[in-house]
């Protein structure tokens with residue numbers, strides 16, 4: 001098994017804009033090793049979210065390839081791509097993206113429902129994860145009844161539900177005050193250290209980026225260093 005869990009090769013993403021072509025990504029090559037914690041930084045609009053979305057199979061590139069565990073996912077059908085995501089990747093977003101009508105426990109169970117995990121096992125796993133993120137007493141709360149930091153904890157538990165090898169996080173602390181952001185970072189770092197979950201995190205916060213093993217810096221749709 002290769003030690004590279006995620007690799008992109010000459011990734012391009014362009015949009016037609018008023019008759020000209022705008023490049024959100026222009027020839028992006030990255031390699032992420034299993035177990036690494038990598039931060040992605042760069043000015044607003046430089047292509048960070050686009051890169052993360054394409055790397056996670058949420059968006060298709062205009063050209064280029066994405067390999068997850070050595071498998072090229074860039075040309076898969078929507079159904080095949082969904083299966084890869086389900087099995088290998090957990091996503092965490094700045095705005096939490098919780099389902100508002102579901103409780104914390106039900107939100108964590110949701111990816112397991114999609115993966116066909118039996119109910120009893122789902123419930124046990126959801127409880128275990130919510131305990132792990134410090135929300136054992138909030139399992140029956142709705143997202144609206146939780147603070148921002150608590151919502152992000154639920155989102156992290158949900159991202160880990162199907163035991164992914166990798167978490168892709170897009171500004172996970174972007175909406176949080178610095179103390180709460182610190183707690184979320186401690187949690188993500190803990191899952192990376194203790195459970196060897198690979199973590200790729202876009203951030204604007206230098207103190208969060210500094211916790212990573214390595215930082216990828218982007219500008220105008222390109223990687224500045226590697």
Ligand SMILES: Nc1ncnc2c1ncn2[C@@H]1O[C@H](COP(=O)(O)OP(=O)(O)OP(=O)(O)O)[C@@H](O)[C@H]1O
Nearest residue numbers: 015022023024042043044045046047048049050051
């Ligand atoms: N649907 C779209 N149509 C046209 N251009 C787009 C579209 N989506 C993104 N872009 C452009 O692609 C570029 C990269 O966007 P992206 O969201 O990846 O930036 P970002 O680095 O994540 O920025 P931020 O730090 O503000 O989140 C931007 O210039 C944006 O305007």
Ligand SMILES: [Mg+2]
Nearest residue numbers: 048049050170
């Ligand atoms: Mg972004």
